[in-house]
Amino acid sequence: MPxxxxxxxxxxxxxRVSNLxxxxxxxxxLRDTSVAFPEHAITAIVGPSGSGxxxxxxxxxxxxxxxxxxxxxxxxxxxxxxxxxNIYAPDCGMEALRRRVAMVxxxxxxxxxxxxxxxxxxxxxxxxxxxxxxxxxxxxxxxDVRLWDEVKDRLAGSALSLSGGQQQRMCMxxxxxxxPEILLLDEPASSLDQKAAEAIExxxxxxxxxxxxxxxxxxxxxxxxxxxxxxxxxxxxxxxx
Amino acid sequence: MTATCExxxxxxxxxxxxxxxxxxxFIFGFMVYYGxxxxxxxxxxxxLTSHWAPHQGSFGIYPMIVGTLAIxxxxxxxxxxxxxGCAILISVVSRGRLSRxxxxxxxxxxxxxxxxxxxxxxxxxxPLVRNVFDAGSGMCVLSASLMxxxxxxxxxxxxxxxxFDRVPRSYGHAVLALGGTRIQHFLHVTLPxxxxxxxxAVTMALGRAVGDTLIALMLAGxxxxxxxxxxxxxxxxxxxxALVFAADNESLEFKAIFACGVSLYLFTTILxxxxxxxxxxxxxxxxxx
Numbered sequence: 262m263p264x265x266x267x268x269x270x271x272x273x274x275x276x277r278v279s280n281l282x283x284x285x286x287x288x289x290x291l292r293d294t295s296v297a298f299p300e301h302a303i304t305a306i307v308g309p310s311g312s313g314x315x316x317x318x319x320x321x322x323x324x325x326x327x328x329x330x331x332x333x334x335x336x337x338x339x340x341x342x343x344x345x346x347n348i349y350a351p352d353c354g355m356e357a358l359r360r361r362v363a364m365v366x367x368x369x370x371x372x373x374x375x376x377x378x379x380x381x382x383x384x385x386x387x388x389x390x391x392x393x394x395x396x397x398x399x400x401x402x403x404x405d406v407r408l409w410d411e412v413k414d415r416l417a418g419s420a421l422s423l424s425g426g427q428q429q430r431m432c433m434x435x436x437x438x439x440x441p442e443i444l445l446l447d448e449p450a451s452s453l454d455q456k457a458a459e460a461i462e463x464x465x466x467x468x469x470x471x472x473x474x475x476x477x478x479x480x481x482x483x484x485x486x487x488x489x490x491x492x493x494x495x496x497x498x499x500x501x502x
Numbered sequence: 503m504t505a506t507c508e509x510x511x512x513x514x515x516x517x518x519x520x521x522x523x524x525x526x527x528f529i530f531g532f533m534v535y536y537g538x539x540x541x542x543x544x545x546x547x548x549x550l551t552s553h554w555a556p557h558q559g560s561f562g563i564y565p566m567i568v569g570t571l572a573i574x575x576x577x578x579x580x581x582x583x584x585x586x587g588c589a590i591l592i593s594v595v596s597r598g599r600l601s602r603x604x605x606x607x608x609x610x611x612x613x614x615x616x617x618x619x620x621x622x623x624x625x626x627x628x629p630l631v632r633n634v635f636d637a638g639s640g641m642c643v644l645s646a647s648l649m650x651x652x653x654x655x656x657x658x659x660x661x662x663x664x665x666f667d668r669v670p671r672s673y674g675h676a677v678l679a680l681g682g683t684r685i686q687h688f689l690h691v692t693l694p695x696x697x698x699x700x701x702x703a704v705t706m707a708l709g710r711a712v713g714d715t716l717i718a719l720m721l722a723g724x725x726x727x728x729x730x731x732x733x734x735x736x737x738x739x740x741x742x743x744a745l746v747f748a749a750d751n752e753s754l755e756f757k758a759i760f761a762c763g764v765s766l767y768l769f770t771t772i773l774x775x776x777x778x779x780x781x782x783x784x785x786x787x788x789x790x791x
Contacts, residue, residue: 387681
């Protein structure tokens, strides 16, 4: 039985992390730490540079397993499709998990294909074949991130030609097109100007009503503006602040 | 770096490029000059389409052209999937130690002298082909193609791996984080990005397959006939040059090998151009929409 960990606020727990330890290249980054995250809230993860905030996010979608020389122990449970699941259980499909737990990276990472194909790509990976459904979902999601009006006439153009702010909003659209239950964001606005960063903050505030959001951020102003809860990562320990 | 120094380095690079281009053109001119007695009077086309019968005054190289085409293209048919599979294993599927060991093995394979492959072919492959397919002496197009495929594969594998490795890592993380598998990442992102490198690898491997002399000389049987099947003996243009080289250097027989050289030259150039055109067409078709 995992130890009982109080959630940050008294609402349904979406993610429960128990006794998590993580090492990269022999260096201990997370040390036997436990925390719980409530659903439908924005939780900011703060802490000094290099403390392992991004790594912690990767333990929640198992992306760290793609990195060499990493070891992990502990337990991560999530409430997905209304069922509590241990995401490291052998029967938990990695691809299915990542479709429910989306991630947006610090630097915009558009794929070398058109804007349309970038946004539609997760649907394609998930096996969606119906072109009308794909087109409808792409338009809906691009409207949702307020990018549709800017790109509707050049959907076939390369995604690499978009500005940094547009690329990041496109990446967010791409992450959200499968309607994930959890969204992990690794400093999504750090490479953007203030206007672009504000646009992303507004999106997150809207999205928290149907999604649980964890955001790594260095900007205390941003954390104050949008975060419902704050968790600090320091010396390998996650602490509610 | 001072402006003078920069200019000097620029000139040095220009000189290197000029020498390379000049040597290539010089060799072509040299072969055309010595083969001139055979080319004059519109005989070049006749040489390309007629048979080799020097005692009857016929110096056609048609059988050797067919032999070269058959052996080198068949070698590529064997080598391409083999190399692609190995490169995917090294760069995409396996990670860490296994990948490093496999890559080292392939690197070592590129340094093995061709004659060693020839020996292995004679002692291992020829008896195998002879016994399995009941193919006469076993010295045939198939044997030479198989061994040539093994010879060109390491170069192709390393080029493929290099092309795959140059695809930015961030693309991989993006695809995997979206719920894609490694294979989906490879098919949808890595392969289209690595396409130019794949074309270079195929071009180089084909150039090596067409230009290689020893494997065909040792394993193809060297019969002066256009092969009808993969179990027929055949002679390549390069083998023909090596075999005729001992002849009197004033005879037309000897001059004929310059026609082989020119044909090889044109043949390789046409193949390279065709691959590049196909790649360009593929690029246009594969453009995102």
